[in-house]
Amino acid sequence: MSQIEINDVSVVFKDHAQAIKAVSNVSLSIEKAEVFGIVGLSGAGKSTLVRTINGLQKPTSGHVIVDGVNITQASKKRLAQARQKMGFIFQNFNLVANRTIAQNIAFALTAGGYPKEKQADRINELLGLVGLADRLDNYPGQLSGGQKQRVGIARALANDPDILLCDEATSALDTETAEEIVEILKDINERLHITIVFITHQLEVAKRLFDRVAVMEDGKVVEQTTAYDLFADPQSAMSQRLVGRFLDTEVPDEVRFKLRKTPGQLLSLRYRGEDSLDPIITKIATETGVDVNILQGRIEYIQSRAIGVLAVFVTGEDSAVQQAITQFKAQVDYVRAVTL
Structure with missing residues (x-):
């Protein structure tokens, strides 16, 4: 079985009398240690789909299974345990402004039950991994956007996850800084063998980072392929549109x-x-x-x-x-x- 199995998942939101199908009958299999990309334009349903993986969004129908655990039907305790093995990297960093970088990471360690007496060493290790060992006592306001996202990556890795979920993690950054973040994620994937699920509308990220990719449009997956074949031979109209621009x-x-x-x-x-x-x-x-x-x-x-x-x-x-x-x-x- 694949590490992540998304089986016929749909998510429907009710807006007064109207039903909005954000995700429509999506099925995906994501293997251990691969970098899997989900691409599409804004409103395609990418973020909603990824949030079903860690249970932040409950599917209206279908099932999500992660490492053998049915996330859709898990108890609160079992879901909390499963989430500890999933890190999440946000588009807008989500750092606490009035806490130092070390304190921001300590929050994640404490929430994951990491021993207090070992946290200082772990924080140093994590910041060294993302090239910010000298920024321990800085506040988020003293960092650039790229540095803030590096902290976001370190925080997501705090409790040694098996899976990293990345929601448009480079879209708030300039091109050069985004490339740096992509290289850090590639290194983490290769060194730690962590599965990465990355959603984006940026084909530059897909080109540099992904092993396989799913293309979404109007809540549906319209194409699944390797990253190379997406660029070399796009099949769906949406894929051709995205690749044509790139x-x-x-x-x-x-x-x-x-x-x-x-x-x-x-x-x-x-x-x-x-x-x-x-x-x-x-x-x-x-x-x-x-x-x-x-x-x-x-x-x-x-x-x-x-x-x-x-x-x-x-x-x-x-x-x-x-x-x-x-x-x-x-x-x-x-x-x-x-x-x-």
Whole structure:
């Protein structure tokens, strides 16, 4: 059995006479020590779903089983015991402003029944793990956003959990700081073998952190796949929309203006692997008699595997351009005609 089993879970909220289905018949299996991502736009039901894992949100129907414990039906005592093995990292840190960093972590240790006489050593160990050993006596107001989130991570690890639940843990941070938090979580996962369930709308996080991912839309899981396949071959319309934004080959307006003056077709190409598309482009251009101008390109790495992205402009006789597009579609993983 997987460490976390979400079986046909639905969550319905009543708003006066209206029933709002925040989560709709979701089933997921999350393995021990993997980093599992749940992505989607705001309002997709991500946070509600994750809160069913630690019992903060009771499903209207379905079951959640964690390490063999049916969270949905557990007694208060059994639920409290299960929660002690789950850390939670919040979007907005949730630190107590008038307590030092050490005192914030001590709250979590005390709540988990950690021996008082051992707390000082444990606090030092946790802050060292997130690179804040010298901030023991600082208050939250003296820290940057990234430092506050590091404290949040240390607090979530206080009672040696088996699972970390992360609710948009990087969305309140700038890009560079978010990358630092992602690297800390990757290190924690690899070093401590803790299962991480991370919800986000940021595909940059998915690219760097996740092993597998579920995509949510309107309370439903519309796709489950590996992180690499999400980027390389998104299946659902929502996945294509999210990945399309991240792997965007948008050309500058100035270039678009110039291209409009020349008959032709702008194409967005996506392919797997590090190999250049130059041989394919040359072959297609030769066989169809078109000119193919490479406007821009880059390679992204997901799970240490490459995905190439290109924007090309194809010019020539209309029939030849259409023939070239057909050949691109047959030989390249993803081809999209872009309207100028």
